[in-house]
Amino acid sequence: MNAPLTAIEQIQHELPDIDWITDVNRVTRLSQDFSWFSPVLKRDLAGKRADAVAKPRSEDEIKRLVSACARRKVPITVRGGGTGNYGQAVPLHGGVLLDMSGYNAFLWARPGVGRAQAGIKLAEFDREARPSGWELRCIPSTFKSATLGGLFGGGFGGAGSITYGPLAAPGNVLGVRAMTIEAEPQVIELRGAEAMHMHHLWGTNGLVLEIEVGLAPTLPWMENVVVFDDFDQALAFGDAVAHATGIMKKEICFLADPIPGYMHTLADHLPPGCHAILLLIAEYCEDAMLHLASQYGGTVTYRKTAEEAAASGRTLIEYGWNHTTLHALKIDKGLTYLQSSFTPGEHLEQVSRMEKLFKGEVLMHAEFLRNGAGLTTCTALQLVRYTTEERLREIIDSSGAIKSSTLYAYDGSGNLSSIKINTSDSLQDFTETIVHSYQTNAQGKPEKLWRIINGTDSTGYRFSGDDKGNVIDEILYRRGLPSDSVFYYYDDKNRLSDIVRYNKKARQLLPSIMFEYDDTDRVIQKMTILSTNNPDYLIWRYLFNEKGLKTKEALFNKQKELTGRIEYAYTFEN
Amino acid sequence: MNAPLTAIEQIQHELPDIDWITDVNRVTRLSQDFSWFSPVLKRDLAGKRADAVAKPRSEDEIKRLVSACARRKVPITVRGGGTGNYGQAVPLHGGVLLDMSGYNAFLWARPGVGRAQAGIKLAEFDREARPSGWELRCIPSTFKSATLGGLFGGGFGGAGSITYGPLAAPGNVLGVRAMTIEAEPQVIELRGAEAMHMHHLWGTNGLVLEIEVGLAPTLPWMENVVVFDDFDQALAFGDAVAHATGIMKKEICFLADPIPGYMHTLADHLPPGCHAILLLIAEYCEDAMLHLASQYGGTVTYRKTAEEAAASGRTLIEYGWNHTTLHALKIDKGLTYLQSSFTPGEHLEQVSRMEKLFKGEVLMHAEFLRNGAGLTTCTALQLVRYTTEERLREIIDSSGAIKSSTLYAYDGSGNLSSIKINTSDSLQDFTETIVHSYQTNAQGKPEKLWRIINGTDSTGYRFSGDDKGNVIDEILYRRGLPSDSVFYYYDDKNRLSDIVRYNKKARQLLPSIMFEYDDTDRVIQKMTILSTNNPDYLIWRYLFNEKGLKTKEALFNKQKELTGRIEYAYTFEN
Ligand SMILES: Cc1cc2nc3c(=O)[nH]c(=O)nc-3n(C[C@H](O)[C@H](O)[C@H](O)COP(=O)(O)OP(=O)(O)OC[C@H]3O[C@@H](n4cnc5c(N)ncnc54)[C@H](O)[C@@H]3O)c2cc1C
Ligand SMILES: Cc1cc2nc3c(=O)[nH]c(=O)nc-3n(C[C@H](O)[C@H](O)[C@H](O)COP(=O)(O)OP(=O)(O)OC[C@H]3O[C@@H](n4cnc5c(N)ncnc54)[C@H](O)[C@@H]3O)c2cc1C
Known part of the structure; x- marks a missing residue:
């Protein structure tokens, strides 16, 4: 009598035509990338491995594999060339390692644009494109073994970025064909800026099948x-x-x-x-x-x-x-x-x-x-x-990273009365102290806020409340002169959702900060629009510990690059 | 009996094969450029015209023409397409207008580089180069009538400069073939940075025969x-x-x-x-x-x-x-x-x-x-x-230009005791007051200098003198700490010629300011080396009125661009 099949075995059974690798040594090797450059990751990722490796050769094989995994809730880890440095291709929870390197056809190159399947090696792409006078705009130094999908999913740029910037710069990626991870996987083409929603997200929000990139003229380097x-x-x-x-x-x-x-x-x-x-x-x-x-x-x-x-x-x-x-x-x-x-x-x-x-x-x-x-x-x-x-x-x-300490003070009724933020930068000899000093109303919502920078440059804000006692309108006073008006919007759970500014020049209301909450009403994401003239935005993501205290903050720019990270340690004073 | 020949007539007589234009209307038209855009230049240049126009077709014709003019001290004004905006191609003192537009052969184009005779129209250059996939890197909007020689002699850049910068950026001009203006004209090839000594100098330091320029890949614009x-x-x-x-x-x-x-x-x-x-x-x-x-x-x-x-x-x-x-x-x-x-x-x-x-x-x-x-x-x-x-x-x-006033104070013995410079900038809301306060020795040479910016940031300099009482060594004190040493050199007429700094990093003496004088010991040029890491320099040129007071200062950068201009007006106080 046979032992009952594991989920992985069921999938292999369901899809016998796919190229499966189950040999322990080969699976172990393919479950690694170049995260061993970091002694910290080397320790943290030790022993992590997939249960099996699948190496599909067609979109249809990929689709059937994804469906089979999704139906059984088996984790998928996508791997291109496995040259990433941050463990992005290391399976944290076993499951199937989806090796994309067999899905590697060069599709076409036209002046300035080329398209290939995600598993193509970057060097191979260039070999195909160069005879027509074009080549990839930026390549990592691993171009001989790294794939186009891996560069898009986990890379930044490299040689060529001195002229064309990072891969994320507008115009460098023209489109991707992507597959959703669900029981009935959908295949969609995302163009231009939309495609960038999948960039540098390590395959966590879908699988990339084909990529269309801007090319550069091949010059005699x-x-x-x-x-x-x-x-x-x-x-x-x-x-x-x-x-x-x-x-x-x-x-x-x-x-x-x-x-x-x-x-x-x-x-x-x-x-x-x-x-x-x-x-x-x-x-x-x-x-x-x-x-x-x-x-x-x-x-x-x-x-x-x-x-x-x-x-x-x-x-x-x-x-x-x-x-x-x-x-x-x-x-x-x-x-x-x-x-x-x-x-x-x-x-x-x-x-x-x-x-x-x-x-x-x-x-x-x-x-x-x-x-x-x-x-x-x-x-x-x-x-x-x-x-x-x-x-x-x-x-x-x-090393020039910014050090920041924040002191929260509460009044007798437990309302926030002031926040003092001290920021210093060891490389730039920069120190700044910002004090936010609040005056609250009966419901504990702020009525007035004073922002004082380095003890001198102060700005006053006045708030007016809605029927729930929420602040809905703020008028900014700077050195006595009223300036832009600011409005606060709350969601149906009475949580602050948007801060909107009335922009005099654009003569319209423009959102400047947007908040997202988890089930326990904690802000888990804050999105900041930089300015009217600059449609770029920054996204802050927050993590909390079991006591509900914030433990980590990570800042991403529009290009999805991690541009800042704060870890919190708490000491309690009486 | 014939009237004696004018110098121009003698030259025409000597060189009958050259294409001469003497018809008054045509000469008048060719003596103009697009300086009429400026009502000031239009007035100042009204009526300026050449005595005759010569349109040579070969290097040999150009050489014989230049020699004939040089021997008779007849002024030569070089003209390309005559599209300049500053009257650069307008003959100020009559003489021969040397029309280069007949000397216009396209010589060759290789990947990234092309070469032509100076009189070629820019559009014609591109027509020749484009079939091989290359085009000029930057062209003025007058490319249909402007010449390559005119762009080099009197232009800046234009379309294409958003990518390749101005023509003067290193790498854009690879070499020129030039002719000296003298009785026995010499022909030389200047390469790279040396070629740039003739850029943007309006043909005043020689004639440009051929130009070799870096090309850009032709893209589908x-x-x-x-x-x-x-x-x-x-x-x-x-x-x-x-x-x-x-x-x-x-x-x-x-x-x-x-x-x-x-x-x-x-x-x-x-x-x-x-x-x-x-x-x-x-x-x-x-x-x-x-x-x-x-x-x-x-x-x-x-x-x-x-x-x-x-x-x-x-x-x-x-x-x-x-x-x-x-x-x-x-x-x-x-x-x-x-x-x-x-x-x-x-x-x-x-x-x-x-x-x-x-x-x-x-x-x-x-x-x-x-x-x-x-x-x-x-x-x-x-x-x-x-x-x-x-x-x-x-x-x-x-319009944002910097306004500057300077107050010189002298002590009882007529020695400079302080200089107060007040600079403000209407666009940038910038105001700065620098006071240089001197303490002089018996010979009237400074012994100590205090430089005080905006009344607070002060730096002290100490001087030590040579046997003539000249300062030869200055040690810089900044917030109490000694820093670089500065040395002063004097020429044989006892005029300050060089200020040299001892650079600790380079462990060598590096000139930082050099002065040139006229016969009456007035500084007519000052050259400032920007820094050790930046070999760029700035050149100040000075003009004086009959009283010996400075009336004008003009600042040129290394690219020979006029980057600043100061005019002085004097009011005398008792
Ligand atoms: C020596 C060395 C030098 C390097 N130099 C550079 C450099 O110059 N520039 C640079 O940016 N990086 C560099 N890297 C990092 C890495 O090589 C590159 O980012 C490379 O582009 C990754 O490609 P890969 O195919 O190896 O990706 P992998 O490591 O296999 O994957 C990277 C990430 O992308 C995801 N992914 C892969 N394919 C897909 C897909 N089809 N769909 C969805 N997600 C996918 C993976 O799940 C993973 O999260 C270097 C690494 C090393 C070891
Ligand atoms: C409507 C308009 C638009 C313009 N747009 C631009 C622009 O976009 N960018 C820009 O830089 N300029 C521009 N200009 C100025 C001018 O058109 C360009 O600089 C052009 O390159 C000049 O070329 P040209 O052949 O007409 O020169 P000319 O006007 O004939 O001569 C210019 C100077 O170069 C000297 N010169 C010419 N040939 C030689 C030679 N062979 N040897 C030595 N000296 C020589 C002349 O003596 C003169 O001093 C514009 C002008 C107009 C009227």
Whole structure:
């Protein structure tokens, strides 16, 4: 007599034609990605594995698989090339690992646009598109093994982002064909900005079948290493190339001493103690680049024409981005890495200050790019000599991240009387104290609010209430002059749902903050519209502990990038 | 008996094979350019004309002509298409007008680079280059009649500068073949940055024969007009497209109401009272652009695919840049125009404030571009309802230009004891007072200097003297801490020639300011090196009146652009 079938076995039984992998070693290997770069994730994700791996080859196979899993509530974890660094492709709760790499046809390329199935490797996409003169606009340094679906679901950008920005910049993704995860999976085409609702969400809100992306003209990319004695000069040279509109480029990577020492396969071109810039620029821009190199005191130690680079099968792209970390980890297992972003325009100074702050412990590696707002800046993927998790957190907290403390004061009837927020920034020498001081009415709703910044710049708000005692109208007074009016809306459960501003210029009411609640009336999401002129928004998500106290806040921008994170620790005073 | 020949007649006699134009009407017409846009230049340049026009067809003809003129000290004025706006091609002192338009061969185009003789029309260059997939990176709106030599000698950029910056950005010009103006003219090839020594100098330091420029991939440029009810929304949409790295573009022109009303040939697409954005973007970026347009409340009223635009023979480029002015002048002769540049990042606010400052008198027209430093911003070419020259100056002075007053105080022995500089900026609400307070030694040379900004932030400098009593060493104290050392060098006439800083990081002495003097020991030029990390420099040129008092200061950046101008008026107090 047979033992009753597990859910997974039932699915395999139902879909025998699908390519199934059940061999424990292979399933274990496919359940991993590159999250081992992080000692913290390595520990937290140890032992997580799928029950089986399915590798479908057609939309129909995918659909039947998704349906079978959905009907049985079996978790699906989507995997492209499995090169993600944050454990996005690691199955947390077993189930089926859906390996997309067999669903990989290149569909078509037209001038400026191309489309392929999600499982195609990025290098393969480029091989198909290049003969017509076009290539992908931005690729991670893992382009040889990463997939288009993985880049869209879990990636950011990479080589090419210095010109075309991140994948999320408007115009880079034109559309996706997506499948919902339910018993009767639906297939829909999302175009433009709508498609971006699935970007960088790790396959958690659906499966991406096909992606249509904007392409860039293929230029003859020559490769150069330029070395410097001086940290700041190397950095400034990278920045000058980044800002030179007449130099067409695909990659500008800054590796500060001692990182070049870890790049063993480039050792001949990296003299001891040097700070290096790795470059991909169009061949015909070489003279302009050389002129800048000489101005900043740089020496070219490596030079390959586009043809030579292609023939060698080696590219400097595979030394930049997180490949820098990979090369270094091969030499020194005691390393890990961190990522930092900087304020465009202040980025050189911030990088330079951060270098001094942690000299010897945090090793500077920066990549120049145009950010989501189109501004030229750099982002860092520093190597860190890892000791303990506590020290890693300490570095994160003091590395220019903003530290913020909030003091809530309540009056005798338990109403909030004032909030004092103190914010300081170790990198920018910035300290700000904001006091919100409330005057409440009989129902405990605020009647008047004073906002005082750094003890001087104060703004007064007056509230008027609705019949439930809720504030519905606020008039802003600034230095005595009335300005915009603000209105408050409440949902049927009497919870504040929208804060709306009357905009004089647009002569209309415009929402500025929107709240969402969970069943226990806790705000779990806050969406802030930046301004009338800027339709961008920010989303705050909140987590609470069992006592109902907020434990985590995460801030996402419109491009779904995590741009801020706050963790709360509570100490109670009498 | 013949009258003795004039110098011009001798040259014509010596070079009979050259194509000469002597007909008075034709010479008069060719002696003009588009400086009549300015009522001031129109008056000042009235009646200026050449004695004869020569139109050489070969380098040899040009060489013999230049030699003949140089030997007889006959002035040469070089002319390309004669579309310049500042009278650069108007002969101020008669002589020969050298019309380059006959020297116009397209030489070659390779991927990313092309070369032609200076007299080629820009449209003709593009016609030759485009079949190989390449085109000029930036063109003025006069591309149909302007020449490559004229763009290099007297132009800035135009359509395309939103991506590739101005012509002066490193990498855009690869080399020029130039001829010196002397009895034995020399022909030399200047490459890269060296070539730029002849850029934007209006042919005053030599003749340009051939120009080699970086090219851009030809993309299918579609043309759109997007209209808005609101000034700021239209401006913000233009800025959003400018910053969208995934939208490839060639032109973003902002015409605020009432300017669209002057564009009669586009009237069907410009509803009364609208603010319009004229766009050239790559066809495959249309969806992303439309999404932004809807976010900012814009309506597309005109749409031509690249093919349709080419077939129509009409392009929106010929409504932007100074073509806006040209169209408006056709309707209203009472107009002229001004140009303004803005601080990248603050440009939207500055444009918006300037609009309010002169509403009805100065009509806003802005062009988005990446500036010489690679930053995305806009530049304005506002239409002005002209009344008097005084009012025009008033507008210039109060339109955000910086106003500065300086008070010099002398002690009993006639030594400078303090300088008080008050700077205010009508657009940025910026006021700064800097006091330089000196303590002098027996020889009247300063011993100590205090620099106090806005009465609070003070820095002390100490000087030590050489044997002539000159200061040679200055140590900077800032908030009590000694910082860089500064050294002063004097020339053999005992005039301060260089201020040199010891840079700790570079561990070397680096010049930071250099002075040049005239025969009467007056500083006529000051060159400032911006910083160690930035090898850019600024050049100040000075003019004096008969009393030896400074009357004018002009500031040029490395790109030879006039970036500031100060005129001095003196009132004497007892
Ligand atoms: C050495 C190294 C260098 C790197 N360099 C870069 C870099 O330069 N830039 C950069 O952005 N990243 C970089 N990364 C991270 C990663 O390589 C890229 O983001 C890559 O694009 C991920 O693709 P993948 O196919 O390997 O995705 P996976 O790791 O397989 O998946 C990533 C995420 O996308 C989801 N996903 C995959 N396919 C689909 C689909 N079809 N539908 C829905 N969801 C899907 C997965 O569930 C997962 O959450 C680097 C990583 C390493 C190890
Ligand atoms: C309606 C209108 C719109 C315009 N739009 C723009 C614009 O978008 N962007 C812009 O930058 N400008 C613009 N301009 C100005 C002008 O059209 C351009 O700068 C154009 O490139 C000048 O070329 P040209 O051949 O007409 O030069 P010309 O006017 O003939 O000459 C310009 C200067 O260059 C010198 N010169 C010409 N040829 C040579 C040579 N071979 N060697 C040395 N010196 C030489 C001349 O002596 C003169 O000083 C505009 C002007 C008008 C009237």
